[in-house]
Amino acid sequence: MIDLKEQTRLSLARPFQLLIDGRWTDVESGEALDVVNPADGGIIARIPAGGGADIDRAVIAARRAFESGPWPSMIPGERSRMLWRIADLIEARKEEFAELETLDNGKPIMMSTWVDVPASVAALRYWAGWCTKIAGETRAVDLPGEFLAMTLREPVGVVGLITPWNFPLMSAVSKLGPALAAGCTIILKPAEQTSLTALRLGEVILEAGVPPGVVNIVTGLGAVAGAALAEHGDVDKISFTGSTAVGKSLIGAARGNLKRLTLELGGKSPTIILPDADLKRAIPAAANSIFLNSGQICVAGSRLYVARERFDEVMEGLVKAAAKFRLGPGLDPATTMGPLVSDTQRRRVMDHIDSARGEGASIITGGNRVGDQGYFVDPTIICNVTPQMRVAREEIFGPVLVATPVDDPDELAALANDTEYGLSASIWTRDISAAYRLARKIRAGTITINTGSVAGPNLPFGGFKQSGWGRENGADGIESFTELKTVVTAL
Structure with missing residues (x-):
């Protein structure tokens, strides 16, 4: 401290x-x-x-x-x-x-x-x-x-x-x-x-x-x-x-x-990892996209879609990345993830996690309140989620990632757009032509390719839909x- x-x-x-x-x-x-x-x-x-x-x-x-x-x-x-x-x-x-x-x-x-x-x-x-x-x-x-x-x-x-x-x-x-x-x-x-x-x-x-x-x-x-x-x-x-x-x-x-x-x-922004993506860059970026600032970012990559053949590898990397975040008081220089802003927000995040458990989703890491003081929730990754579940549809505004394997790349645009929001999206692939074509189909205000969130006072920022x-x-x-x-x- x-x-x-x-x-x-x-x-x-x-x-x-x-x-x-x-x-x-x-x-x-x-x-x-x-x-x-x-x-x-x-x-x-x-x-x-x-x-x-x-x-x-x-x-x-x-x-x-x-x-x-x-x-x-x-x-x-x-x-x-x-x-x-x-x-x-x-x-x-x-x-x-x-x-x-x-x-x-x-x-x-x-x-x-x-x-x-x-x-x-x-x-x-x-x-x-x-x-x-x-x-x-x-x-x-x-x-x-x-x-x-x-x-x-x-x-x-x-x-x-x-x-x-x-x-x-x-x-x-x-x-x-x-x-x-x-x-x-x-x-x-x-x-x-x-x-x-x-x-x-x-x-x-x-x-x-x-x-x-x-x-x-x-x-x-x-x-x-x-x-x-x-x-x-x-x-x-x-x-x-x-x-x-x-x-x-x-x-x-x-x-x-x-x-x-x-x-x-609000936002419910997708991160999309295609089969040829550079996972050494994509995995830490996907983790930071949802866990930095304790997930309290409007453009947080809270939905993850991964080509099925790379899904297990990506999940293994994300679990390791989540484990590296050190929770603690923000004034401690060693802290890399602080608390949620309030008890109200902590209860809201935990309610979504508990809802996912009750609906049959799998918590592959995290999912818990941490400590007796403060408003800490550990980095959480949820799999086996259906599109109708609350965690897949509602903005949680916490360190909670919903991950889904995808068999057909042609479905990605529809999956990304299956939300009332349209704030941002992130695409990871070595095929820039494929990334550009996908970006044109996604209805969101900001789309990044092979990078995490990029913002600045000179870049227009805002969203489609709600x-x-x-x-x-x-x-x-x-x-x-x-x-x-x-x-x-x-x-």
């Missing part, structure tokens, strides 16, 4: 408040939520339990900042410098952010240090570059006379950002970056389980000089603060990452003012925070 840095201890010791209109303020109700360390179930802090009144104050501040504040009309280069400044400040405090993320979420400290924080910094710098590149076009007018016609990209307005608990800091900056670059003003509602880095990010945003009201942060329950934000009539757009069930509820909440929605939702609406990242991501205006002038 490592000792916390002094700044991390100070961060945890201070009273937490909401960030509204450039000031830290108490919650209207005076209520608070416990922040629980998933490694041992202990309470490490308390955060404000924001409600409808707090959301209303934040929206009023964001609307005022958008309509009469300097941010939307600020020259693009100045917005860019502020985003870059936020990135610099996070980087200067990378150890503190990493420790807060690990304490809050449970993930291994090495992952927070070398993945979450650096990726967040890189994303902000990427979006800083976009500030000067948002532009419209000139268009021809096919009518008698002489015209100048142009399109303009303008900020959509006040946006609500609702982020998940699996990658708290990364998710926050991946939404804040394009929204700020586009000139929007923001209310950020982080997941109630993991709000510590969002609140620390608020301090950094103020230090960077972002004007009051541009970024407001309201912590609280999704069913209370999140719902109030989604339903608010003066919010122009919601960008949400989370479960498909909650995403569907947001559609109804948006009806009042037809606010724009970007929904990055995996969501719209795309984040890249040009598509920033355009989702704009409105397109046409201006025609007769000469």
